[in-house]
Amino acid sequence: xxxxxxxxxxxxxxxxxxxxxxxxxxxxxxxxxxxxxxxxxxxxxxxxxxxxxxxxxxxxxxxxxxxxxxxxxxxxxxxxxxxxxxxxxxxxxxxxxxxxxxxxxxxxxxxxxxxxxxxxxxxxxx
Numbered sequence: 001x002x003x004x005x006x007x008x009x010x011x012x013x014x015x016x017x018x019x020x021x022x023x024x025x026x027x028x029x030x031x032x033x034x035x036x037x038x039x040x041x042x043x044x045x046x047x048x049x050x051x052x053x054x055x056x057x058x059x060x061x062x063x064x065x066x067x068x069x070x071x072x073x074x075x076x077x078x079x080x081x082x083x084x085x086x087x088x089x090x091x092x093x094x095x096x097x098x099x100x101x102x103x104x105x106x107x108x109x110x111x112x113x114x115x116x117x118x119x120x121x122x123x124x125x126x
Contacts (some may be wrong), residue, residue: 002026002115004096009120012086016124022096022117030054032075032105033099035113036081037093038122045095049081050106059106064090086124089110093119 010021020036035050049070050059058070069082079096097113099106 002098002100004098004115004117006094006096006117006120009122011123012123014087014124014126016086017082017084018086018122020083020094020096020120020122022079022081024077024079024096027098028102029077031102033081033101034070034072035097035099035105035106035108036070036079036093036094036112037097037113038090040092043092045110046096047108047110050108051079052106053103055091057106059108061108066082083122086122088124088126091122093117093121095119115118 003025004022006022021124033052039045040050046110047061051070051072069087072079073107096117098115100114
């Protein structure tokens with residue numbers, strides 16, 4: 001059974017930073033694409049960033065490019081999202097997700113991901 005557990009969310013002022021972590025279990029983590037999504041109140045879940053199994057491919061939504069960095073540590077079965085220069089519009093629940101197809105290229109679509117964490121709240125005050 002795959003489990004994804006996010007941590008690191010919180011309340012931060014605009015311009016501040018947070019680092020989200022997602023610990024995975026139940027799979028040989030190093031074989032699978034991972035991603036971060038977010039969902040603000042009243043909005044659909046949207047893609048934020050994705051990373052291939054070997055960290056060779058990284059994708060970001062345009063609104064976070066240059067501010068957010070996705071990374072992974074396969075030895076620790078953990079994926080990270082470093083968020084700098086946070087803005088009020090980054091406020092959302094952030095979810096990590098796993099694409100359960102080995103060696104699959106990263107994608108941006110919600111239906112491509114098979115397992116999801118419970119989410120962690122990020123609130124950015126102005």
